[in-house]
Amino acid sequence: MHDPQQPNPQDAASQSPTERSENPDAEEQVLVAYLDGELDTEAATQLESRLSRDAELRGRLRELQQTWDMLDALPQTQPNESFVESTIEMMVTSAQTVRPRWHRWPIRIALGACAFGITALVAFQTVRQIQSQPYREFVRDMDFIENVDTYVAVRDIEFLEQLYEAAIFTEDLAEPP
């Protein structure tokens, strides 16, 4: 189905010279498509018929063909002899730089796990130590805390030492009731 917004090659191919000037783009497209072998048989026949009558159109076709043929003069760039070899080397290098990443994964995971374990252990010990500190102080001061009422009742430490030396309460200390 022909797009109505696009020039119809068949219409352009069969245009008279007067009609042609009103739609030059369509005509150039037809000429180029003809040179490229992209016109269907009917459109090509119509264009050939016009070309046989229209010298100016033939001239334009010839110019298009001439400049197209000039492109043959464009040199082909010959790649370096080692092009294929160097490309393969690049691929190998590229593959090697990518592959170790995958190969290193188990090592990375193991190292990560070790680091995590060590960090966790250190953290655990530190926390434990911090948490056990008040308890240790409590244990150390337990004797004092238990007798704090007694200590408050006495006047000073010398008085207590005198009592101890006099052995007045020694039996009570040795055999609790």
Add this chain to the structure above:
Amino acid sequence: MSQSDSAVLKTQNYRLHDPDVRLMLQVRDGNAAAFEQLMNRYQTRLVSIMEHLVPGAGQGEDLAQEVFMRVYRARESYQPTAKFSTWLFTIANNVASNAIRKLSRRKEVHLQSSPSGSSLARPLDNIAKAASGLMPTRQLDRAEISEIVALAIQSLNERQRMALLLSKYEHMSYEDISKTMGLSTQAVKSLLSRARCNLRDVLQPYIQRGIKPTQNQSSTPSDSED
């Protein structure tokens, strides 16, 4: 026939009729020698087309290597839904477009620092210069013609250049060019028509009379003019 049946038939068709598709399928299966064979087949065509697609850069080989690298990286997901050359030049088109974008960014910086502009920016001025020495006889030798033609091709915009090169040097049909460039067949037809008319407008005055192109001609066509 369902769409999936049609796709399968197409795939089988390319498998049967395109030897390069068969080679690429071997590459997909891990045959490195098949890839070497493909590179040997396409290296000259690819390097040449990249050289002309990315004007003035002199990096045809580098770009062709990039294309082959991409083909190789994509081998595992390769499906023969088109001719191998169509697939290859689609990749080439992408690589060239990226290179041109990078180049134009660099050129912008260069132009800002150098008000005189680069030779790439005014290819038709160069054509005129080249022409001036040849005017007395109009006897153009092949080296001179190739220089003029190369400059004329550079005067086309990126899409016109690609379509023209695929048509001329790869002998691609409008349909194959449309697949390669992701355009409609009608758009390719229009693109090629404009490309060839631009070439004619640039080259004919030079061929016939050695006339320096006018200012209107020397403005490089923009993509919007496609």
